[in-house]
Amino acid sequence: MKCPFCKAENTKVVDSRETEDGRSTRRRRECLECLKRFTTYEKPELFTMRVVKRNGERVEFQAEKIMRGMIFACRKRPVSTEVIEKAVCEIEQELVSLGKKEIPSLTIGKHVMRKLREMDEVAYIRFASVYKRFECKDEFIEELESMN
Structure with a gap:
């Protein structure tokens, strides 16, 4: 290697x-x-899962991309790498258990958001702002209010 x-x-x-x-x-x-x-x-490689991106493009599933996104969302937050790694494994296991060869990226994003919300609310909001493509402060405020 x-x-x-x-x-x-x-x-x-x-x-x-x-x-x-x-x-x-x-x-x-x-x-x-x-x-x-x-x-x-x-x-072990069980089977190749493909991700259907928003634009319709199909790419191979890579848990490392989830890991990078979660690490970025948790940057400067009190969340250890071990906790993030465990969450990524759990998300991957959940996705594999769906038994589908193709998974929409939006489905993956929902799983990531759920885990981040359990782990750290600030990390959740950071990720949600990108995932949900907030375009104005009102959308941001609406998401914050929905957390209560």
Whole structure:
């Protein structure tokens, strides 16, 4: 595996363990060139789920995109990476359990918003403002009021 920092191909596994939910393997790796460490996750590919985007385009489902979106929403909030990782696993499991080969991006967004609302209301509002495409402060205020 290539190092995400220096792109060197010489890395070694320092630690390997099953994740809490037992659905994947977490590996701690170290680059033999720059000596930086990074984490990877390995899981079995059950079937390829596709996401139907708002514009109709179909792309392969990537849990990493959910992870990035949630990390961005939780930036500078008291939410640990572990909590976000667990939420992403739960969302992915929920989506897989639907048994559909294609999932609308709006469905994924609803699952993410529900989890974020449970985790941190500020992160929820940040994500909702992008997901729901707020165009004015009134839409923002309306969403805030709906939380009460």
